[in-house]
Structure formats: C-alpha cells, structure tokens
Amino acid sequence: MQTSDILVGLAGVLFSAGPIMFAVIGETITERAGIINLSMNGTILLAAMGGFAAAVSTGSLLMGFVAGALIGAFIALIVAFSSITLHQSQVAVGYVLAFLCLNLSYFLGHNYIGVAGPRLNAVAIPLLSQIPVLGILFFNQDVMTYLSFVIIFVAWFWIYRTRPGLMLRGIGERPAAAYVRGANVNRLRYIYTVIGGAIAGLAGPIFSLSVKAGWAGPLTGLDGFGWIALSITIFGGWNPFRAAFGVYLFSFLQWLGLILQPAFPGIPTQVLQVAPFPLMILTLLLVNIGNAEWMERTLAAMPEKSRRVAIRLLRAMRASPPGSLGVPFENE
C-alpha cells in the first residue's frame, strides 16, 4: 500500500466518522443535562429515512438535513416529556422509541428503497486543500464533515467555557444547587434534550445522503450505529474531546478491519468489522473499573508506591457520569 492510499484511507476514516460524531456529541450534551436518550438507534434510522425522503421529494439536500434534525428533536421531545413531565423511566421510554422508530423507518421507507437520491459532494477548501498531507485529510471533505470537526470544539467551548455551559453542567451534576442559583432545571433539561436530539438527528441524513448514500431498508446497514454512539458517549466521559477521540478510534478500527481483510482470508469481513466491539467493552471496563468498590479495597491493601501509580493510572482513564444522570428532579 502506498502512502497516498493510506492518506486517502485516513481521510475516509474522518469522513465516515462524521455521522457518529454528531450522534455522540448530541448525546453528550443531552446526558450532561442529566437525561439519557436511549432512542439513538431508532433516531438515526428514522432520521436517515425521513431525511432521504425529504431530500428526494424536495430535491434539496438542505431540506433533507433539516428533516433529520427535526425528527431527532421530536423523538428527544418525547423522551423529555415522558421523563420530566410524566416521571416515566427514561431508559424504558428510550428503549421503546429505539424499537419503534427502527420499525417505523423500515415501514415508511418501503417505497423509497432503491430510489435514486441526491448526494452531498466534497468541497475542497481553496489554498488549505493544497497543504501536503493535511490538505487531503482535513480540507477535501464535504460540508457535513467540516461541521463534524467544528462541532467538537463548539460543544467543548459551550460546556466548559461559557456561563450557560456552567449551568448545563450544574443541572446534570447537582440540580438542586443549580435550582437554588436560579436555574429552571426542568426547562433547561427540556431544551438540552431537544437540542441534543436535533444534533444527533443530523447523523441520519449524513448517512443516507452522504456516507451510505441511499435507502435500502434493513440492508442500508445503519442498525447498530446508535448503540455504538451510546457506548462511545460513555467512553468519552461526557467530554467532547475525549468523545471525538473515541469516535475516530472506532472509525479507524473499522477501516483497519477492512484493509487487513486480505491478510486473513479465513475470516469473513463481517467479523473483522465488529472487531471494535470487544475493544469497546474492554475500554468501558477500564473506564469504569476505578468506580468499582472492590477496586478501592484492593488499592487500599496495596503497598504505598504501587498504589500511587495504580491510582494515577485509573484516574487518567476513569470517567464518572454526571451526578444526576437519569435521576428526575423535583423542586420542592
């Protein structure tokens, strides 16, 4: 394999990570506010189908993306309403929505199977795309891929560097304290859930109008990405930078599975493509194991020196969820 092939392959890794990035950043924002939107798998599929249908019938790519975001926002609104207003289990409602929206997408999309639709084209950025190496990697992509780079920084800046972002962290971490400080916790949770859902909804049309252009029902092959996005959100420790690292790692491993295929002719492609999952479980384990009680006991029993090393290692990997993730808030 030549260097230029590898560069093109890596550019493809950034490209195909785009939709997952939107899903993960959207979910990260939602969970930061203390709400779990477990519907992600259905959201992506229904938004992919709806976005494709909207783009085909209006002939406008923009309408496709708008439709995807609206679908994501609406599904998130159901999650917010049922958990915040009706006090139902977020996990239960999210799971049902994941199941329902997946089937809805297959049912409503039946007539769109095999229909030729518009496709997002790459737009090279003048000058920047001429830079060796970086040009091919970062500046010869399509608009949504550029946006997928931008959104990482925007989300990080919003969460960690602005006043509303401080409030966002507050309502997910200690809603009672945020409430005392004047935050309308439940209204903010509504807003962030819907915004997060809209961002995640964009993942759908990015798939159906770009990364896996077209609609082929179950054969579109989008089932599963939502669950992956949810896992990466945890891996990312609710921090956009770390989440982005997780997304690119996942995308890179899938590509690696594909190009290593010829080296292992006995192993079917489908097997290598799921190779990231055991790794994902392992990383989830590493991220979480520091929170386990027996780990603390083991650490306490260790000799001073090795304990210090172990603690530092675990701290570096550890990710603790927002303090009130999944816990409803009642203002007394």
Added chain:
Amino acid sequence: MKKNFWLTIGFQIAAVILALLFTTLVLLMAGAPPIQAYVSIIKGTFSSLEDIGNVLSAWAPLLLTTAGVLITFAAGLWNIGIEGQVVIGAIFTTGALRLLQDSSMPPGMILVLGFLAGMLGGALWGSLAGVLKTFGGVNEIFGGLGLNFVATAITIYLIFGPWKRPGIASLSGTLVFPNQLWLPTVPVAGFSPWALGLGLLVILIVYLLLRGTLFGLRLKAVGKNIRAAYSLGVPTWQYMMFAFLLCGAFAGLAGAVQVTGVYHRLTPGISSGYGFLGLLVAMLINYQAIWAAPIALFYAALNIGGIQLPILLKLDSSLSGVLQGVLVLFVLLVEGARQRLFEKR
C-alpha cells in the same frame, strides 16, 4: 380502591386506542388502506392450521425470553444483552448436536443434551454481562449491547469458518441437521409441543419464583432498593449475578428451541429478535409475570400476522413492529399521565 381499578382500566383502553390511531395515521402516511392492513394481519394469524402453528412456534421462544427478563427486571437490571444470550445458546446447542450427531446415542438423548448445552451457553454469556456489571462497574445496558454484537460476530465466523457447509459457505447458515434431530412437531400445524410446553413451564416457574419464594422477595428487594437490601443482609451482588445466570439460561433455551424446532441449523439471524421483543413484552405487562403468557401470545401473533403484508398489500412487514412498539409507548405515556393527574401528593 375499586374506583382506582376502573380508572386504570379506562386509561389502558385509552392507550390501546391511541396506539391504533397512531398506527392508522402511519398507514395513511404510507398511502396504505388501514382496514385492509389490519384485516390482513388478523387473517395471517389464524386462517389456516399452519398459521396457528407458526404463531405457537413464535410464542415458545418469546415466552422463554420474557421469563428471563422478568427475572433480571425484578433485580433492577436492564438485561439488553439477552439477544446475545439467545444467540450463544443457539451456538452451544448447534455445537452439541454437531458433536453428537454421528454417535450411537439415541436422538432424544442428543436433543436433551443440546438443550442443556444451550442453557449453559446462554448462562455463560449472561454471566459475562453480570461480571462486567458487578465487578467492572460497566452498565449492563452497554456491556450487554457490546456482547450482542460479539455474539453475532461469533455466529458469522462459525458459519463461514469452522462450521461452513461442504461446498459453499453462505449467509443461509450451516448444514441442516438430519430429521431425527428435529424437535417433533404436530402434523400440518408444524409447531413443537415440546418447545411450547417448555416455554409455559418456565414462565410458570418464574411466576411462582417471584411471587411465593424468599428468593423472589429478596431479588425484588435488590431491584427496588439495593442499599436497603444490602443492609438487611441480602448478598446483593450474588443475587444480581444469579439473575443474569438464570435469565441467560432461559435465553439459551430459546436459542435451543430456534435451532432444534424452527431453523434446524445455525443462521446469522437465529435469535429472530425475540430477546428484544421479550423486553418489550415485559414492559407492556408492567413486569407482572401473570400477564406474560397472553401478551407474549399476542406479540407472537403480530409477528406472524405481518408476514403476509408484503405479498398482499405491498407493505413492509415491519408494521407489526410499529404496532408492538407504539402500544408499549402509549401504555407508558398514559400511565404517566394517570399518575400525574390522579396521584398528586
């Protein structure tokens, strides 16, 4: 008390009506005639002995997975990994049958061993999710989801690799087992009374376990308030682990039923989504085992009734899934509305 009972019933009926209204709207959006679609689903479930047999064939594994998740739900666990537990159960059953099919053992004995192997496989996969949860602090939802993907990958690897059909390996699965290793079925209807009996027996066991035993009581205590249960002397992690094992074992049985009673081989889609559907059924019955059998039958019927839709009306069969999902969604929403309106503190 009595007034409350009727109120609840009224709200549940409202939920069903809303679900039907929503589905009708979806049908209209797809440009389909709603009445004809419903009629075709109903007809597809019992217009012939074969249809009824198919429904009963789908009922058995669904009963098993529902029974399994009722145990994990009782312990407060979201065992979404049940889908993979069904798959690994099916793999173990297939493995056992492959190993023993050329031996001189009587076929009945081989089948029994195959079912035991399935139980073992499911329990093993369940315990993995359990270990991740109790010792690794990995949420069972995400551990389970990952394990589901891994289970599917193992299936595909086996079908294309070590267990591939002589000649050409394909996604249609492994070589079909000889007739004597098929679960005996009722003629014409084509369902296995053994599988169905097993499903009903297991759901009965779970009902009794959760209702009348100290184990069930403690399990529910762990699910309701793990700290309180711990301080009252319930060994909490052991109970959670056991719930995973038991659920996995039942899921493995469902996998064994799929291999020996339905497909007679290992296929990539061996679980047929019964694990996910079992979770949905358990939610719809509000985790009350007593309703499991009838509602699982209803959901199995929806699954089978939808099969005719593509042929008769050129609609996608996922309409059944839409109905199954939207029913649970509206039951949850309406229940929330009822609590908010009538149970104000």
